[in-house]
Amino acid sequence: MNKEIGIHIEGLSKRYGEGATAVDALKEVNMSVAPGEVVGLIGPSGSGKTTLLKCLGAVIEPTQGRMTLGGDVIYDNGWRISDLRVLRRDSIGFIFQAPYLIPFLDVTDNVALLPMLAGRPNGEARARSLELLQALDVAHRASAQPSELSGGEQQRVSIARALANKPPVILADEPTAPLDSERALAVMRILNQMATQYHTAIIVVTHDEKIIPTFKRIYHIRDGRTFEEAGEGRALQ
Amino acid sequence: MINLAGRDILHSWSKFVLTGLGLGLLIGVTFTMAGVYRGMVDDAKVMLNNSGADLWVVQKDTLGPYAESSSIPDDIYRGILGMRGMAQAANVSYLTMQVRKGDTDVRAMVVGFEPGQPGEPSYLVAGRRITRSHYEAVADLKTGFAVGDRIRIRRHEYAVVGLTRRMVSSGGDPMIFIPLKDAQEAQFLKDNDAIVNQRARIAANPALNRPGVPGLLEAINASQTSNRNVNAVLVRVADGHSPETVAQDIRRWKHLQAFIRAQMEDILIAKLIATAARQIAMFLVILTIVSAAIVAFIIYTMTLGKIREIAVLKLIGTHNRTIAGMILQQALGLGLIGFAVGKIAATIWGPFFPRYILLEPGDAVRGFVIVMVVCTLASTLAIRAALKVDPATAIGG
Numbered sequence: 001m002n003k004e005i006g007i008h009i010e011g012l013s014k015r016y017g018e019g020a021t022a023v024d025a026l027k028e029v030n031m032s033v034a035p036g037e038v039v040g041l042i043g044p045s046g047s048g049k050t051t052l053l054k055c056l057g058a059v060i061e062p063t064q065g066r067m068t069l070g071g072d073v074i075y076d077n078g079w080r081i082s083d084l085r086v087l088r089r090d091s092i093g094f095i096f097q098a099p100y101l102i103p104f105l106d107v108t109d110n111v112a113l114l115p116m117l118a119g120r121p122n123g124e125a126r127a128r129s130l131e132l133l134q135a136l137d138v139a140h141r142a143s144a145q146p147s148e149l150s151g152g153e154q155q156r157v158s159i160a161r162a163l164a165n166k167p168p169v170i171l172a173d174e175p176t177a178p179l180d181s182e183r184a185l186a187v188m189r190i191l192n193q194m195a196t197q198y199h200t201a202i203i204v205v206t207h208d209e210k211i212i213p214t215f216k217r218i219y220h221i222r223d224g225r226t227f228e229e230a231g232e233g234r235a236l237q
Numbered sequence: 238m239i240n241l242a243g244r245d246i247l248h249s250w251s252k253f254v255l256t257g258l259g260l261g262l263l264i265g266v267t268f269t270m271a272g273v274y275r276g277m278v279d280d281a282k283v284m285l286n287n288s289g290a291d292l293w294v295v296q297k298d299t300l301g302p303y304a305e306s307s308s309i310p311d312d313i314y315r316g317i318l319g320m321r322g323m324a325q326a327a328n329v330s331y332l333t334m335q336v337r338k339g340d341t342d343v344r345a346m347v348v349g350f351e352p353g354q355p356g357e358p359s360y361l362v363a364g365r366r367i368t369r370s371h372y373e374a375v376a377d378l379k380t381g382f383a384v385g386d387r388i389r390i391r392r393h394e395y396a397v398v399g400l401t402r403r404m405v406s407s408g409g410d411p412m413i414f415i416p417l418k419d420a421q422e423a424q425f426l427k428d429n430d431a432i433v434n435q436r437a438r439i440a441a442n443p444a445l446n447r448p449g450v451p452g453l454l455e456a457i458n459a460s461q462t463s464n465r466n467v468n469a470v471l472v473r474v475a476d477g478h479s480p481e482t483v484a485q486d487i488r489r490w491k492h493l494q495a496f497i498r499a500q501m502e503d504i505l506i507a508k509l510i511a512t513a514a515r516q517i518a519m520f521l522v523i524l525t526i527v528s529a530a531i532v533a534f535i536i537y538t539m540t541l542g543k544i545r546e547i548a549v550l551k552l553i554g555t556h557n558r559t560i561a562g563m564i565l566q567q568a569l570g571l572g573l574i575g576f577a578v579g580k581i582a583a584t585i586w587g588p589f590f591p592r593y594i595l596l597e598p599g600d601a602v603r604g605f606v607i608v609m610v611v612c613t614l615a616s617t618l619a620i621r622a623a624l625k626v627d628p629a630t631a632i633g634g
């Protein structure tokens with residue numbers, strides 16, 4: 001696996017529906033994110049942000065183009081991977097607007113579930129989980145139920161979950177939307193830390209004015225087309 | 238790997254246990270219905286056993302004395318006794334009626350029997366056998382009478398001297414045993430007005446009331462008010478003789494119907510309670526369908542409540558079969574709780590039923606298998622819904 005390529009997209013298009021009602025949600029999108037980099041994806045409502053994440057996340061099929069994740073071509077005018085489920089499990093971490101933790105598993109197992117799904121023994125998976133929880137400063141809540149956590153803690157657990165299988169790519173859809181500005185900046189600091197520490201390429205879809213200045217690089221998307229721009233890259237302490 | 242179903246059950250155990258409890262009560266009702274049928278069959282067998290008879294001799298072309306009415310002269314047993322292979326033969330009569338008990342009355346089958354002969358209840362749980370030839374009775378516990386109580390049957394009062402257990406008719410009515418002569422009288426006794434009326438009519442008939450034939454009218458009147466019929470003759474076959482051969486002899490030479498034990502059992506079980514059995518079978522089918530529907534609905538709604546989690550599980554790479562397994566295990570868990578609760582409930586409330594409820598271990602095993610199969614089928618609806626969940630919904634819009 002060529003670790004120098006995080007995410008690379010060339011000429012990616014996505015059309016929903018057919019004929020008169022067809023919607024071209026993505027039009028020849030180009031984008032690349034290096035390992036260890038956190039880029040923002042910003043655009044008005046309906047511009048195609050979520051569609052792009054879903055294509056990258058291998059839950060919807062693009063219409064055409066080429067996608068490379070962590071060095072592997074996963075799509076080239078057709079899927080190049082036979083088991084998308086395994087791709088999602090091992091190579092992509094997802095962070096959602098809401099944490100969506102599994103309510104019937106405690107914090108440790110919410111994170112440990114991913115290595116377990118990948119076939120790791122329970123002990124090893126839980127050790128990995130605790131390591132991540134420690135890094136994200138929620139280890140003291142390790143045996144709590146998700147419902148007993150604050151919103152910020154839940155979001156940090158969901159970040160730990162996204163990192164659990166050391167995926168080369170993390171896709172985050174408005175991860176700071178429900179958080180106040182202090183917490184939102186904290187999440188961005190964590191994401192940047194994790195990107196550096198684990199060499200992960202991270203795309204953050206956001207509307208959030210508070211965190212936009214933190215990106216070094218930003219992709220704007222409008223009517224399904226992307227434009228790259230340098231961000232302020234404001235330091236996070 | 239952790240057991241997702243188990244964790245989910247532990248997490249929402251109160252909801253789970255309460256639903257299992259509700260399902261269990263329904264399963265308990267189902268077991269009880271099966272127990273009612275088994276009890277009816279067992280009652281019939283116990284009744285036949287306790288009568289101590291090998292053969293039932295009844296009126297020709299009838300399935301008497303329990304399934305159809307049968308009437309035969311009460312002196313015919315003498316002829317039967319004279320046949321080959323006989324040990325004992327005795328008259329019996331059966332009469333179902335309301336028997337006064339204090340201010341209320343109980344429905345009972347009054348059995349007339351001859352002491353020391355087939356037809357006498359073989360086991361008493363209290364008191365003694367009937368020793369006088371009149372006005373003593375042995376009652377079944379289910380009548381509610383105790384030793385020393387007095388029972389009024391028609392015109393006469395009977396003293397309860399002994400008690401039986403599990404002696405009930407095929408209708409479930411407890412039996413009261415009284416001497417045969419009393420029973421014959423009770424069966425055919427007319428009230429005083431009817432007797433006066435009948436005597437007047439006979440006296441007015443010149444063919445019967447002939448001058449110059451003294452005693453004729455009295456003889457005719459006497460024959461009209463006494464009863465010379467019984468319902469059946471119970472026969473005990475001597476050792477070394479086959480009941481079937483003896484029965485054949487009776488059928489051929491006496492122009493009567495004779496049933497051996499197996500035939501009588503068949504009449505009681507296959508014919509007499511056949512309608513009741515079909516009724517119960519219908520209930521069982523409906524209860525099974527209702528239970529299945531309940532399990533299906535509960536598992537389905539529980540799954541719909543977890544759609545978001547299922548989408549997330551799928552997105553992060555959970556196998557479809559893991560998710561299906563989780564739902565199936567929950568359905569089976571629910572069935573397991575339901576089965577246990579049902580079995581316990583049926584055992585607890587069984588003795589309070591007016592009729593004997595027989596919970597057979599074999600039925601419990603069959604019930605367990607059916608519950609598990611039904612739960613498996615019921616979970617398919619939920620599993621289909623879960624498998625249709627698009628992992629993209631976890632990402633949102």
Ligand SMILES: Nc1ncnc2c1ncn2[C@@H]1O[C@H](COP(=O)(O)OP(=O)(O)OP(=O)(O)O)[C@@H](O)[C@H]1O
Nearest residue numbers: 016017023025044045046047048049050051052634
């Ligand atoms: N399943 C679908 N079928 C048809 N059209 C769709 C579907 N999903 C999205 N679209 C359309 O594709 C376009 C892009 O949608 P997308 O969800 O990617 O927007 P978005 O940038 O995420 O918007 P928002 O900021 O509101 O979430 C929109 O015009 C939308 O109506």
Ligand SMILES: [Mg+2]
Nearest residue numbers: 049050633634
């Ligand atoms: Mg969106």
